[in-house]
Amino acid sequence: MSKLFNNDKPIFIQVREKIEDQIVNDQLKEKDQAPSTNQLVNFYKINHATVSKGVSQLVDEGILYKKRGVGMFVAEGAKEKLMQQRKDAFVDDYVIGLVQEANKLRISETEIFELIKKVKGRDLT
Structure with missing residues (x-):
């Protein structure tokens, strides 16, 4: 297995996510040709x-489309669709749990916002 992948999830999902990342990060824009499966x-x-x-x-899912004999291309609206999917997943994966735990600990919204600002101000790289 390539060192570019990890064992946390299936490789086909990681390949998909790498292409999605290129779209979200504007490395691939609408109507750009995506790398072929052979590439x-x-x-x-x-x-x-x-x-x-x-x-x-x-x-x-309509993120890519195929042109027979030419290749695959990024669909119109692909970036927006991916951004919304990722925002929804972010809420499900992180925000809901954060709010539930904050409620248990009786942390106010104001305190949550302050904690987030504090963390965002750090160098997290």
Whole structure:
């Protein structure tokens, strides 16, 4: 397995997330040609079926679209769609638990905001 991947989740999901990251970070813009499955296979040195599964999910969700004989391209609205999906996941994965724990500890909204500002002010790299 390539050192670019970890064991936390299936590789096809990580391939998908790498493409999503490129779209969210404006490395790939709407209507740009996305890397082909063959390019991804050669770059990451992983199985073609693994790459195809991740890419197919993006096509099924309308993030990428195929032009027969030409390649895959970033769909219009792909970035906005991904940003909304990620914001929703952020709420589910982090905010709900944070609010539940804050309620248990009787931390006020003001205190939560102050804690967030304090953390955001740190160098987290």
